[in-house]
Amino acid sequence: MNDDREEERLAEREALSIPDRADPRWREVVAGPRRLALESLPARMLMTRLRLRTTRGDEASVQAAITAAWEFFERNEATTQGDLLAIFGGGP
Amino acid sequence: MTVAGAAVMIAQGRPLLVAGDERLLRQLPLGPWLGGTIPYFMTDDGGLQTAEKVFVTALPDACVEAELRSYGVDELEQLPRDYPEHGVSFVIMPAGASVVTRFAREGANWPGFFDRPLVGWVAGVAVEDIGRVAPLVFDGTTGKSYGDRAGVLHVPLPRTLVAKTEIINLFQPGPGDVLTFTEEGFSAVECRVNGQPRLLADYLTERSADLQWPLVADFSGASINVAFHAIDAVSKRVTFHAPVLPGLEYRLAQPVTDYATKFMEEFERRKVGPVFACNCVFNYQYANLKGRKVGRATGPFSFGEIAWMLLNQTAVYTTLERVSP
Numbered sequence: 241m242n243d244d245r246e247e248e249r250l251a252e253r254e255a256l257s258i259p260d261r262a263d264p265r266w267r268e269v270v271a272g273p274r275r276l277a278l279e280s281l282p283a284r285m286l287m288t289r290l291r292l293r294t295t296r297g298d299e300a301s302v303q304a305a306i307t308a309a310w311e312f313f314e315r316n317e318a319t320t321q322g323d324l325l326a327i328f329g330g331g332p
Numbered sequence: 333m334t335v336a337g338a339a340v341m342i343a344q345g346r347p348l349l350v351a352g353d354e355r356l357l358r359q360l361p362l363g364p365w366l367g368g369t370i371p372y373f374m375t376d377d378g379g380l381q382t383a384e385k386v387f388v389t390a391l392p393d394a395c396v397e398a399e400l401r402s403y404g405v406d407e408l409e410q411l412p413r414d415y416p417e418h419g420v421s422f423v424i425m426p427a428g429a430s431v432v433t434r435f436a437r438e439g440a441n442w443p444g445f446f447d448r449p450l451v452g453w454v455a456g457v458a459v460e461d462i463g464r465v466a467p468l469v470f471d472g473t474t475g476k477s478y479g480d481r482a483g484v485l486h487v488p489l490p491r492t493l494v495a496k497t498e499i500i501n502l503f504q505p506g507p508g509d510v511l512t513f514t515e516e517g518f519s520a521v522e523c524r525v526n527g528q529p530r531l532l533a534d535y536l537t538e539r540s541a542d543l544q545w546p547l548v549a550d551f552s553g554a555s556i557n558v559a560f561h562a563i564d565a566v567s568k569r570v571t572f573h574a575p576v577l578p579g580l581e582y583r584l585a586q587p588v589t590d591y592a593t594k595f596m597e598e599f600e601r602r603k604v605g606p607v608f609a610c611n612c613v614f615n616y617q618y619a620n621l622k623g624r625k626v627g628r629a630t631g632p633f634s635f636g637e638i639a640w641m642l643l644n645q646t647a648v649y650t651t652l653e654r655v656s657p
Contacts, residue, residue, distance in 0.1 A: 276552040281498055282446035285640055288551040289440045292579045315447055319494070 256324050258317060261310045269327055270294050270305040279322035286312055335359045338388050342472065347398035347485055349422055349608065350472070351455075351632035352386030357470045357477070360386075364398055365472030366485040368424035368455030372616050372633035374609065379621035379633070381458070387632055389608050392652060395487050400473050402481040405430045408439070415448040416488040420495035420650060422608065423452035425482040426467040427635035435482065436575050436642035437516060446640055449497040451650045452484075453610040454636030459617070467635065493652045497639050500598045500647040501555045502591060502615075505548040505583035511535075514578050518561075519571040533568040536560075539584070544618045546645050547572075547582040558582065559614060559644035573636060573644045591619035592626050595647060599627030606649035610634045614645050 259265055268274065269287070271294040278284045290305040313320055333341075335356050341348060342363035350357065350367040357367045373380045373387045391398075403411055408431060415421055425432045432454060439445055455467040469483040470476070489495060511532070512524045523532040536543070546557035561571040576582065588594065595611075609629035615621060616633040629649055637648040 275550075278552045281554060282449075282640055284552040284554040285440065285556075286446045288580070289577075292577055295579045312446060315444070 256321055258310070258313050258324065259328060261306065265328060266306045266310060267302060270309055271302050276327065278326050280320055282316075283312070283320055283323040333386055333388050335386060338386050341388055341390060346393075347391050347395055347400075347487055348472070349389040349391075349424070349485065350386050350470070351389075351453075353383035354465070354468055354477070355383070356386050357468075360470075360472065362475055363472050364400060364485075365470075366400055366422060366424055366483045367470030367472060368426070368453065368483070368632070369468045369470075370453075370456050370613075370632045370634060371458045372456075372613050374611055374621075374626055374630050374633065376625070376630060378623040378625045379616050381622065383458070387630070389631060391487060391607060392493075394490050394493055394652075398485050398487045400471055400483065400485050402469070402471055402476075402478060402483045403431065404481050405434050408434055408482065409442050411439075411482070411484060412442050412444040412447065412450075414484070414486055415444065415450075416486050418491060419486065419488040420449040420451065420497075422485040422487065423450060423482055423638055424469050424484075425452070425454050425636075425638070426469050426479050427454045427456045428467065429480045431480060431482045432636065432642065433518065435638075436518075440641065449495045449650060450638065450640050451497045451608060451648060452638040453632055453634035453648070454638070454642070456613060456635030459613070489652070492654055492656075494655050495650055495652055497648065497650045498602075498604075499554065499637075499639050499643065500595060500602075500649070501548075501557060501645070502588045502594050502598075503546055503548050503557055503585040503645060504555055505550065506586045508584055511547065511582040511584075512579065513576045513582075516575050516578055518573075518575050519569050520576060521567070521569050531568050532570045533563045533565070536563060536570065541584055542587070544614070545585040545587055547576070548585045549577075549580045549582045556641065557585065557644045557646060559612075574642045588619075591615055592621055592624040595626035595629075597627075599629060604628065604649065604651050606631075607652050609647065609649040610637050611647040612637055612643075612645045615647070
């Protein structure tokens with residue numbers, strides 16, 4: 241029972257950690273077709289803006305958006321847990 | 333509150349935000365307060381227009397210090413670099429100034445812009461004085477007023493408090509056409525309607541669109557408005573109170589009735605007690621909020637609301653929440 245709970249806790253922690261900047265899921269987040277439904281207002285505003293920038297389709301725009309998104313979540317990990325869960329849900 | 337009452341609070345040394353008529357703001361003593369001109373207020377007794385009282389937002393006792401800075405249009409990019417390490421920044425800008433335009437168009441691109449709560453409002457004047465009287469921002473530490481600078485009160489918070497900024501937007505996108513734009517800006521001549529090129533002015537005229545209802549776009553779960561300003565029948569240029577963004581899908585808003593009740597219900601549902609709030613002067617005007625309460629929020633009605641972005645026809649508020657350090 242306790243082991244199960246510990247496993248759940250570990251799984252949850254894993255799911256909420258910020259993926260490495262090179263993780264391919266970031267590309268989906270900033271340039272993929274999936275509509276994002278985020279929790280915090282700054283994340284909603286920033287991610288919408290970043291996704292608009294990638295509609296130009298060039299790789300430089302996508303990479304810049306990935307960097308900006310990753311840096312935002314890295315700096316604001318404590319206040320954006322709900323957003324990370326919404327974006328990366330089940331973890332890697 | 334009277335000028336004398338505000339002066340007493342200023343003498344206590346706590347950082348304050350003050351909204352009111354220029355004549356009253358000029359009478360206040362020096363101190364750590366940031367002010368902006370406006371004669372419209374959400375009060376405990378309902379919406380009020382007055383040039384005889386000021387509205388004072390006093391921050392909680394935990395906010396013992398603050399740094400007040402002003403930024404010219406060429407200095408705005410510095411703003412997020414001045415954010416407190418842990419805290420909240422309150423901003424007031426004068427309506428019609430180039431700082432508002434640059435902030436609205438470029439702010440989101442500045443590194444670290446979204447890293448701390450940035451909340452505030454755009455100062456204005458009585459509607460009948462638009463074009464005759466200039467909106468102003470006041471730096472209480474110097475007594476100077478500005479018609480072309482943004483004033484910002486950077487407030488560090490103890491680690492036991494976290495500031496959260498949210499919005500209440502009563503408008504939802506309607507079920508109709510999707511409007512998109514190819515260029516960012518406070519005005520547009522052309523747009524696409526469901527992908528087809530159109531003159532926006534013609535489209536709005538054909539639809540008999542009521543310009544009281546804004547354009548609404550979905551920002552990853554948040555409905556964000558762009559309010560209409562006017563249609564120039566000759567040039568066919570449609571002007572807005574906030575910039576439209578290229579590629580974003582907008583829809584005309586569904587009409588809203590009984591703003592006051594809906595604001596009240598939403599504040600009750602969220603069970604929040606804001607330390608700061610503002611609301612759009614269009615909500616005051618269009619919904620005739622004079623004498624009507626709009627929930628737990630009190631503060632100025634403004635010529636634009638700021639929650640990072642420049643917002644329109646929206647209520648903005650900030651709460652302080654206790655957390656384990």
